[in-house]
Amino acid sequence: MQLSLRQLFLRHVAQTSPAPLALEIVKAEGIYLYGANGEKWMDLISGISVSNVGHRHPAVLEAIREQLEKYMHLMVYGEYIQSPQVALATRLSSLLPGLDNVYFVNSGTEAIEGSIKLARRATGRKKIYSFRDAYHGSTTGALSLMSNRYFTEPFQPLLPETHHLEPGDWNEIEKIDPETAAVFVEIVRGEAGAVPADPGYLKALRQRCSETGTLFIADEIQTGFGRTGPFLACQDAGIIPDVLVLAKGMGGGMPIGAFMSSTKLMRSLYDHPVLGHITTFGGHPVSCAAATAAFDVVQHLDTRKIVPELEQIVRERLKHPAILEVSGRGLLLSVRFPSEAFAQKVISGCIANGIITDWFLFAPDRLRICPPLTIRKDELEDACSLILKSVQAVYAAEQ
Numbered sequence: 001m002q003l004s005l006r007q008l009f010l011r012h013v014a015q016t017s018p019a020p021l022a023l024e025i026v027k028a029e030g031i032y033l034y035g036a037n038g039e040k041w042m043d044l045i046s047g048i049s050v051s052n053v054g055h056r057h058p059a060v061l062e063a064i065r066e067q068l069e070k071y072m073h074l075m076v077y078g079e080y081i082q083s084p085q086v087a088l089a090t091r092l093s094s095l096l097p098g099l100d101n102v103y104f105v106n107s108g109t110e111a112i113e114g115s116i117k118l119a120r121r122a123t124g125r126k127k128i129y130s131f132r133d134a135y136h137g138s139t140t141g142a143l144s145l146m147s148n149r150y151f152t153e154p155f156q157p158l159l160p161e162t163h164h165l166e167p168g169d170w171n172e173i174e175k176i177d178p179e180t181a182a183v184f185v186e187i188v189r190g191e192a193g194a195v196p197a198d199p200g201y202l203k204a205l206r207q208r209c210s211e212t213g214t215l216f217i218a219d220e221i222q223t224g225f226g227r228t229g230p231f232l233a234c235q236d237a238g239i240i241p242d243v244l245v246l247a248k249g250m251g252g253g254m255p256i257g258a259f260m261s262s263t264k265l266m267r268s269l270y271d272h273p274v275l276g277h278i279t280t281f282g283g284h285p286v287s288c289a290a291a292t293a294a295f296d297v298v299q300h301l302d303t304r305k306i307v308p309e310l311e312q313i314v315r316e317r318l319k320h321p322a323i324l325e326v327s328g329r330g331l332l333l334s335v336r337f338p339s340e341a342f343a344q345k346v347i348s349g350c351i352a353n354g355i356i357t358d359w360f361l362f363a364p365d366r367l368r369i370c371p372p373l374t375i376r377k378d379e380l381e382d383a384c385s386l387i388l389k390s391v392q393a394v395y396a397a398e399q
């Protein structure tokens, strides 16, 4: 008997949980995903903050096609002069003063790994801080930055000398001392449920890092590329990090990641030892071409203006006795319900009603609203009506 695609998926494609969404998608375009049985879903999660410019943006497709005609992989990262890497690095270097050197990798977690190594190598220190319920990735080093014991315990021992700070607790800032190599910071903690950091606290943290020679490492993997309004969230927070970490929306749908710093700092990875960090596929030319196109699209979108307007629609529309809070910034938003069970039922109802949404790793009582930044106001209004319909259905059933 021939197995269905679904059966083959469940049997041969490694699963990450016992309950995958298992929607069969045959096409994606703009803000929509299309199913094998004629379904059409509005994508309110952008593949988890990836499709900022929408699915298959024409400019991204064009850049990919053009690059395919020239070359794909040529050599391990860093040896040949490849114009797609140079074009992208030059654009990224224009974002923040002093951060003019880009190390390209393939994913967010790999960019975090590179940053951990850079921090240890450059400072000669081992101690690293991150924040409670921050998410920086799933490889062993990045996982060491995670506070949640449920996810980390089975993989111990992880990296030594990794500790967690309570977000916004001013007293704990003193823990950052001259022995500390780095502090990893999300300006909006994505997987904690889209929780923005207090701007005054961020400034104090930045200052403490400068005083102690500790690297302030901004993980903008989820907040970058216009997701919160400005191109980078740290621009509006008035923070210039020592290291900036990027991925997700960067590639316009293609896999790529990067960590950036001053040239002087980055040079600590190129001698003693030489090849202090290496990757075969990092900065793949096709991904770089796609990312350069996506960069330009985001810049032309005027996200600083349109993203707060779209945020406002969500905040104004999503009012209901079962909605306890809408939190986040720009189009990195969460909707909090009375319980995890309530949220899961609303999410299922949304998917049945043509809206793809999701929960957050450390906040399962919240629903995710992170659509492509190209979503129109009327489309977002329709999405809010459908969410409210699902909320009301669950609410009415519980009364």
Ligand SMILES: Cc1ncc(COP(=O)(O)O)c(C=O)c1O
Residues within 6 Å of the ligand: 048, 107, 108, 109, 110, 112, 135, 136, 137, 138, 186, 190, 191, 219, 220, 221, 222, 247, 248
């Ligand atoms: C803030 C943040 N950092 C790092 C990562 C890890 O990125 P990747 O899944 O590309 O390894 C994620 C992924 O969700 C993230 O949200």
